[in-house]
Amino acid sequence: AARSDDGIRVYLDGALILDNWRDQEAVPARVELYVEAGEHLIQVEYYENGGDAAVSLGWELQGLYPAWKGEYFDNTALSGQPVLVRNDNEISFNWGTNAPDPRLPSNNFGVRWSRSLLLPEGAYRFLARADDGVRVWVGDRLIIDEWHEARADTYEGYIWLDSQPHKVRIEYYDGGGNANVNVWWEQVTRFSGWRGEYYANRNLDGPPHFVRNDDEIDFNWGTGSVGYGLPADSFAVRWTRTTRLQTGTYYFAVQADDGVRLYIDDRLVIDEWHDASGALYDVLVNIKEGQHKLVLEYYDRGAHALVQMAWRLMGTATPTATITPTATVTATATVTQTATATATTAVPPTATFTHTPTATATPTATATATPTATATATATATVTEAPSEEPTLAATEPSSPEPDDSDE
Known part of the structure; x- marks a missing residue:
């Protein structure tokens, strides 16, 4: 046990066992470790920066249970x-x-x-x-x-x-x-997925309560607790990872109850740091090929706790559909058909997330032909990709149904 004003370092047989090398009042510090019987070298380093000066060091045998x-x-x-x-x-x-x-x-x-x-x-x-x-x-x-x-x-x-x-x-x-x-x-030093830092407060203050590897961000804790001593309400999480992305426009979507913030390469692209009942937020981001840092911050105030995140590379395919209608002979030759269908892929996902970070969306268009003449008509449907503008960050409100759970 040591007490010092200001800094102190203690070595045992050349190994640093106590390191309080900083300005401080005379506060106690303790170290417990197993030591073999015999002669040992103890070295103490101390400095005084100003004000009161005090230093003390002592030790005692802890008992019969070294392990x-x-x-x-x-x-x-x-x-x-x-x-x-x-x-x-x-x-x-x-x-x-x-x-x-x-x-x-x-x-x-x-x-x-x-x-x-x-x-x-x-x-x-x-x-x-x-x-x-x-x-x-x-x-x-x-x-x-x-x-x-x-x-x-x-x-x-x-x-x-x-x-x-x-x-x-x-x-x-x-x-x-x-x-x-x-x-x-x-x-825990290696993170194959997300580095998840869990805090026992809503502001991500102080050291984390615990840190773990999360393979994906897809959690619905409901009114229960995350576990490991974390409270069921008033907690926060920061997830961080670096991943390689291709060049293109990416669609990012986050659903949260309550607040959420998304950063891409330290740039804030979704900022919804407020109470919410499972709201869905999304954004389009133009990205160049390479390694990119993603950070998602989330907090839960109370009641239900939910957070999900997914992203995908927007597709560029332009498939065509050819329809050959069945011929019918009538007195009046009238042909009615739907000629061209246009579909855009910039549609928010539903609350059911599919975590496929590099998947390419392949839209499907359907054309309907209803002829009433003796003829063989061919209709062609063309699918066009949503325009990709130079980096535009635009969050849209989802058209999907509201989730069942809500904070009252």
Whole structure:
């Protein structure tokens, strides 16, 4: 434990274990880590910038559980006093149909593991595989809650951690049959789809609540919660990705309950940052071939939570349809036919999104011929693409039906 006014850095055997190299009041800082018995080199660096000057450093042995403190109970509710308490180096057990210890039953037992965990600042994913129930807390956040019978199912939870120690608690029970449990974690650094940053406020303020990879933006949470300790209302998300696009005019559409903003290469192209009940917004954007950065920001105030996004490259096909009507002989030779049908593809999609980023739209035109003479007439329908103007950003209100859910 260290306290300093102003900056301090602490090294143990040449490794930096505490880094508060900044102007600050004399606030305490703690680090917990496992150290082998023996001689160790401790190095402290300190600076004073102005005002009061203070520095202190101390340490203490934390107890008999350098890894996980495992408390084993003879019931599934983890009630009463544990039958066994021991240090477990890791949570990776496959007891099968046996008991973890002769003092415990082979079925209907529970375990609580706890420890302090110090990790580099960043986004983390915790994973648990259990037969049967498992719960994971990081700090005061319940990020995995699967307290039910299962057959070695795998669950995941997400959280953003700062560089301070965090208490982690794992609870597990076996209801019968095979008993196994594994818990591990990993830092989230690669995003194959969207980098989703989830915030416990509507303004995207402060560090994110958690960060994860989202393959697509297609969520209808209703009145429920996203999970991982995020509130069901008054939250926000920022999705970011870089993707390669062809040259052409692209149609972008977003449906949201409530507010949404879309940026393309840091240019704001959809700005609807207000409460709404599943409204659909769209825009046409001319894009040159290459890598392009897409950012979608979204917030939910309350009640239903919905956000979907899709885009497509506008097509350039001009198909023709040829119709040969059936001949009919009458006294009056009158021919009535629909000669030319024109269709434009700049039509907003319905609320059902198809996530095909580089798909080319192929419009279909239908021509109808109704002759009443002895003749063989041929009608030709021509489909013309909507004019592509130099970069025009024009959002249009959809003609599709309003969604069923709404915020009241």
